[in-house]
Amino acid sequence: MNDIVLIKCGGSTLEQLSDKFFESIADLIKLGKKPVIVHGGGPAIGEMLASLNIESVFVDGLRKTTAEVMEVVEMVLAGKVNTSIVGRLQKTGVKTIGLAGVDGQLLKAKPINFEQLGYVGEIEQVNAQFLLELISIGFVPVIAPIGVDDADQRYNINADTAAGAIAKAIGAEQLLFVTDVPGILKDGKLIEKTTPEEIEEMIEDGTIYGGMLPKVKAAIDSLTGNIKEVIIVNGKDARIVHDGQIIGTKIVKENILSI
Template identity: 55%
Template structure:
């Protein structure tokens, strides 16, 4: 299947996604492309953990996941947040199906470091036939990043990693990271295209700063030989053209020099 666009929506941006954003995703589908949404839910998870008085900590940017934390994350991601996104797409005129990585063994995972991180996994395979079947039915898959292993044990999966794995296995045309700005800004203008080398220079000179730094680093880590461009776009406004093309900053992989984080 061609023209697949994997859209990763971070938990911090989910609540702020505009009606226009969801209409843009529906318009993208109606133009002949096949969008897939992978979402996080960190702030909502934090709120429920605090309400339930369950302690949580991060190790190297990943949430240490005990059984209690996993139960809470699964409740929020697969329940509340997932269905909010599905409902928003419906209200925008589209048809969507909410899934977790456990449904149809969509995301088979293995633990990253159980001793240090607990129930945190990384994808090792994707049930692409399930996704293509749904897209053939003109459904927009909305995926919560909870996966499982061969024994049926559930694991929390970083949404960036889940989106990258899905994009790679489906040989997606594009992977999009949705944030709260139009893209990478320089002198007040959104850059259309940047290379890994330019990003390194922009971080060094302060053009890229603050919360954009981890976003661009995460984007760079997803680049592979088959997926050589990643886009950062704004979820608060309409950034999809009439032909279904996404508008923002495209990050391109280059072979001359690898980005070092």
């Protein structure tokens, strides 16, 4: 397994991330890992749009992005949210660089369906060489999911989609899915390793329910390409590394668990 760890922070968990979480990223580096962070920011975007009295509608779970909405998306994601994460990480002594997909044409994008969604984009190409060069000189990239086309038009990219595309492009085999819980619990105990098939059984028998359902489904959806394992970790109030091991629920492909 290579040493690149892609860390995906959803917008709903960003405000809950603890100092211990950021210290754990420093711990990962000491273990020889090379973290890359991709973040969302939906709630912060929603709050800013509301404060500016800009209407915001969703189509099939994606925020319809007019030119006016796109300006706010870029301001919040590449500005407020990205710089906040970079600042907190740098406090731990980690070399950090904040990026949006427009920097170095990191995320080349095109509209998914302009008529329905406006400037919501899908990624056509990731500038992997740019990222790998930053990683090779010791930087932790913190990436806001904003794409760009050849005409310099910006696009709003779903953070899960961006994380998957970036992980595939740079050959990451491990993805940390940051939530506000320790992982999947059964009878009060942490399940350390499981598979998508076992998760389906736990959903059916009620072990996994409520707010954990969308978390595990998003984690399973990320288990594609080179990514061999997704670990659900707690970003809220605990370190995610203990005795050299990442603490959480590791979801692996069925054929890997049986080896």
